Amino acid sequence: MIVTKPDHQNGRRLSAVEQVVNALFHGLINNRFSPGQRLIESDLTAEFGVSRGTLRDAFRQLAADGLVELVPNRGAIVRRLSATDMTELFQIRTELEGLAARLAASRMHDPEIRRTFEAAIEPIWSDEPRLHITRYIDENTRFHEAILEASGNRHLAIVSRQFQLPVIMGQVGGLLTPDTIDNSISEHRALSEAIIAQDPEAAERIMKQHLARARDLTLTPTSTHTAI
Amino acid sequence: MIVTKPDHQNGRRLSAVEQVVNALFHGLINNRFSPGQRLIESDLTAEFGVSRGTLRDAFRQLAADGLVELVPNRGAIVRRLSATDMTELFQIRTELEGLAARLAASRMHDPEIRRTFEAAIEPIWSDEPRLHITRYIDENTRFHEAILEASGNRHLAIVSRQFQLPVIMGQVGGLLTPDTIDNSISEHRALSEAIIAQDPEAAERIMKQHLARARDLTLTPTSTHTAI
DNA sequence: TCGGACGATATTGTAGGACAATACTGACTA
DNA sequence: TAGTCAGTATTGTCCTACAATATCGTCCGA
Numbered sequence: 001m002i003v004t005k006p007d008h009q010n011g012r013r014l015s016a017v018e019q020v021v022n023a024l025f026h027g028l029i030n031n032r033f034s035p036g037q038r039l040i041e042s043d044l045t046a047e048f049g050v051s052r053g054t055l056r057d058a059f060r061q062l063a064a065d066g067l068v069e070l071v072p073n074r075g076a077i078v079r080r081l082s083a084t085d086m087t088e089l090f091q092i093r094t095e096l097e098g099l100a101a102r103l104a105a106s107r108m109h110d111p112e113i114r115r116t117f118e119a120a121i122e123p124i125w126s127d128e129p130r131l132h133i134t135r136y137i138d139e140n141t142r143f144h145e146a147i148l149e150a151s152g153n154r155h156l157a158i159v160s161r162q163f164q165l166p167v168i169m170g171q172v173g174g175l176l177t178p179d180t181i182d183n184s185i186s187e188h189r190a191l192s193e194a195i196i197a198q199d200p201e202a203a204e205r206i207m208k209q210h211l212a213r214a215r216d217l218t219l220t221p222t223s224t225h226t227a228i
Numbered sequence: 229m230i231v232t233k234p235d236h237q238n239g240r241r242l243s244a245v246e247q248v249v250n251a252l253f254h255g256l257i258n259n260r261f262s263p264g265q266r267l268i269e270s271d272l273t274a275e276f277g278v279s280r281g282t283l284r285d286a287f288r289q290l291a292a293d294g295l296v297e298l299v300p301n302r303g304a305i306v307r308r309l310s311a312t313d314m315t316e317l318f319q320i321r322t323e324l325e326g327l328a329a330r331l332a333a334s335r336m337h338d339p340e341i342r343r344t345f346e347a348a349i350e351p352i353w354s355d356e357p358r359l360h361i362t363r364y365i366d367e368n369t370r371f372h373e374a375i376l377e378a379s380g381n382r383h384l385a386i387v388s389r390q391f392q393l394p395v396i397m398g399q400v401g402g403l404l405t406p407d408t409i410d411n412s413i414s415e416h417r418a419l420s421e422a423i424i425a426q427d428p429e430a431a432e433r434i435m436k437q438h439l440a441r442a443r444d445l446t447l448t449p450t451s452t453h454t455a456i
Numbered sequence: 457t458c459g460g461a462c463g464a465t466a467t468t469g470t471a472g473g474a475c476a477a478t479a480c481t482g483a484c485t486a
Numbered sequence: 487t488a489g490t491c492a493g494t495a496t497t498g499t500c501c502t503a504c505a506a507t508a509t510c511g512t513c514c515g516a
Contacts (some may be wrong), residue, residue, distance in 0.1 A: 015300065016470065020508090041497070051471040053281055060288045072243070073478045073497055088381045089333075095323040103319075153316045159387065244499065269468070279500040280468090299508050301468060 004062065019056035023048060028067050028078065028169060035080035066166045081166055083219055090215035093163040094208050096156060097144065101207035102193065105200040113228050114196065120146035130181050135184060137168060137176070143188055147195070167218065173185035180217060187213070189204075191207045232352040248286035251276060255294050256306065256397060262310035267296065270323065294394045309337070309394055311447055314451050318443035322436050324384060325372065329435035332378035333428040341378060342424065348374035352416045358409050371416055375423070375435075376433060395446065408445060415441070 014022070024044075027033050045055050059076040062068045068076045081089070108114045123139050130136040144164065149156035187210045194202040252272075255261050268285070276283070290296045296304045309317070336342045352369050358364040372392065376385040382412050415438045422430040423447040 032515095038496090042495090053472095054470060055414045056497095057284075059290070060285070062290050064288075075497060085424075091327065091381055092324070092387065094385055095327045096320070098325045099319065104345065153319055155313070155316045156320055159320060159390065223398070266467090268466090270466090282467095282499060285499095303468060404503090 016054045017057045017061070019051055020044075020048050020055060020133070021061050024062055025056060025067065028062075033078045035078050037078045038074065039076040041075060052217050064191070065168065066162045079166060079169075081169075083165060083210075084165070086218055090211060090218070091165050093160065093167075094211045094215075096163065097147065097203045097211060098155070098208045100148045100151040100156055100160070101155060101195060101203040102200040104147050104204040105154055105185060105195045105198055107150060108196055108198045112154075117146055117150040118196070120149065121188075121192055124185060124192065129178070130147065130185075132174050136181055140184065140188075141168065147191075150195070167214075175220070184210075185215070244282045245285045247287070248272075248276050248278055251290050252286060252290055256290070261306045263306050265306045266302065267304040267306065269303060271405075277334055278368040283411045291422070293399065305400060307394060307397075314395070314446055315443070317391050317394060318439060319448070321388065321395075322439045322443075323373065324391065325390050325439060326432045326436045328376045328379040328381070328384055328388070328429040329423060329431040331381060331384075332375050333423045333431040335378060335380055336424055336426045338434075341380075345374055346424070352420065356412075357406070358436060361404050361412055362407055365424065368412065368416075369396065375419075378423070395442075403448070405446060411441070415422065 024039075033039065039059070041052050041055055045052055048055070056094050059068060059070060063076070065072045067079055070076055081157075104117065108117070121143055124143055130139070139163065144160075145157070148160055151157070187206065191203060191206045191210060194206055250262075252267075261267065269283055273280055273283050287296060287298060291298045291304070295307055298304055330346065336345070349371055352371055358367070369392065372388075373385070376388055377384070382427050415434065419431060419438060421436045422434055
């Protein structure tokens, strides 16, 4: 395939499928493709210089992460999330990440785990204003992933991706203002403190509140949110 | 492809991929393939009479349901679940189905929904002894699916599949005795009553207890359970 | 005997072409 | 205007071929 950047990670060269998944992923996050849009195989095989089989593999992977939808005889379609979908996804995510926060807190007695966790979430303590929204989205994603990691339940981390990614696609479209970011940061800090203080109940409660607020934000009709 | 049985469902003819998925699925459930076993593409394409591309599509679908694992350059491997895996999966499943039970109970005021639910779970009230284990596994699966359905959260029903199927594979290996089946049935009944009585908290609590017991059963070292 | 290097074989990864099945589009007709 | 129908676009499936990688047995030296 046509490799524009030296696409590799920790030694192993990425397979063609993985590279295509990455490229499409970024296209989806950056709104290059818009919700409901069909992803035409012949266009994309030409663009990436891969075979149809490879591309279709990539589609399946993106479908598993909830970013596209595979419709028989119509191919891959960029997922469009209705308000109902959003509500449902947040309901699930709240349970999963609530569990993660609880588990993480209950494992902080292990100094090794605590050190790893503290290192991973360190950026949240910075007082610098978050000027770049995409950068903050990144910080946010890493924070939530750190908790999932600290939960010690590997399957939990994997399945949660399915419920984070589609929402991220929506967030890029706006609705993150300096205000809401500040709010989010202080919630992250409170949550971290509860986890480090080994208080599972508080951690779970704060996480659930945090996600409830995020959900309300996402569903607010005033946002420029275009329902992806 | 070679069609042995008239493989079709509700009018629409099943695609080749779907038929292969079905065939492999039954092979996995019935222990024709054992945990850790590699599924060799050339063997299976010959057996099913489909192309490698079709077979690989089927592998991806099974991987999404958690029945096989895709390892780079080694292909599809029948998933082997360790005790740790089992614990992790049950932890997640407990949260998801706990949520489902709670939501289902809170929607029983709608007569349409309640009628559908009651019809779906009707078999649990039968006093006939459950002689065929596979039949009971089926009844059990339907019961849990009825609750997921009644929850009204479609995504919840979909994601929960990922955490039910691998465990079902394990259950077939034994560990379901008349005793445990009786116990399970009475728990199902209590759970149903809580849901129909529109008591979300009780429903959630009973569901979580029910799954905790199932987990203990699965993890008991005395079982002939071969850790898939 | 043991363990490592090496080559042969098996298997998967990817490309590309072909055709059938299905969906989509626009012109034509009643 | 609405419905029909043919032409086109697109996806579903199969096939073949070769490259990349893993696996396994054999040989050699310590």
